[in-house]
Amino acid sequence: EVQLVESGGGLIQPGGSLRLSCTASGFFVSSNYMSWVRQAPGKGLEWVSIIYSDGSTYYADSVKGRFTISRDNSKNTLYLQMNSLRVDDTALYYCARDPGYDYGLDYWGQGTLVTVSS
Amino acid sequence: QSVLTQPPSASGTPGQRVTVSCAGSNSNIGSNYVYWYQHLPGTAPKLLIYRNNQRPSGVPDRFSASKSGTSASLAISGLRSEDEADYYCAVWHDSLSGWVFGGGTKLTVL
Numbered sequence: 001e002v003q004l005v006e007s008g009g010g011l012i013q014p015g016g017s018l019r020l021s022c023t024a025s026g027f028f029v030s031s032n033y034m035s036w037v038r039q040a041p042g043k044g045l046e047w048v049s050i051i052y053s054d055g056s057t058y059y060a061d062s063v064k065g066r067f068t069i070s071r072d073n074s075k076n077t078l079y080l081q082m083n084s085l086r087v088d089d090t091a092l093y094y095c096a097r098d099p100g101y102d103y104g105l106d107y108w109g110q111g112t113l114v115t116v117s118s
Numbered sequence: 119q120s121v122l123t124q125p126p127s128a129s130g131t132p133g134q135r136v137t138v139s140c141a142g143s144n145s146n147i148g149s150n151y152v153y154w155y156q157h158l159p160g161t162a163p164k165l166l167i168y169r170n171n172q173r174p175s176g177v178p179d180r181f182s183a184s185k186s187g188t189s190a191s192l193a194i195s196g197l198r199s200e201d202e203a204d205y206y207c208a209v210w211h212d213s214l215s216g217w218v219f220g221g222g223t224k225l226t227v228l
Contacts, residue, residue, distance in 0.1 A: 037217070045208075050217075060216060102168065103174075104169075
């Protein structure tokens with residue numbers, strides 16, 4: 001059974017750093033495209049970042065230069081390192097699997113909440 | 119503001135058919151597949167439609183979708199109370215190398 005479990009969220013001051021984790025089971029993170037998507041309070045879904053199976057990475061303009069997506073194949077885990085956090089980064093962060101071949105984001109985790117506030 | 123425009127709200131009564139629209143442009147909907155997601159806030163979003171009109175296994179055939187030119191729509195027939203959720207359209211944006219979501223439509227079952 002495919003499962004994604006996010007962790008690492010919490011309350012952090014502006015300018016701080018946080019690393020989110022997404023532990024996968026039932027499939028290999030390394031064989032899929034993996035994305036982070038967030039939802040700010042009262043707002044819609046916003047794509048944040050993607051890592052391809054070949055290791056290429058891409059970011060939304062709003063987080064470029066501050067966030068880094070990575071994975072640990074031995075732990076079958078996806079990460080999102082978030083630096084220079086801002087108040088408007090406050091959101092529920094979801095990881096999602098994209099198996100490619102235009103199947104879309106077919107499995108999502110339950111999300112982990114990041115609150116940036118002084 | 120998203121490049122994909124959805125109405126903020128929609129509503130219907132049980133058993134009714136409702137549609138949710140998604141308007142884009144030649145650079146997004148016009149040149150890529152459209153996807154639809156169902157989301158109850160605080161829970162994992164669920165893929166409803168991929169490649170414009172394909173349903174993943176387990177998605178009831180009450181859900182259907184279509185695309186024409188630079189617009190797409192999701193239709194829900196035989197509306198049920200459990201369909202009350204937020205619905206998002208999305209496309210892969212080549213120039214961003216990332217996903218773009220519509221603003222979302224909150225569906226209320228009256």
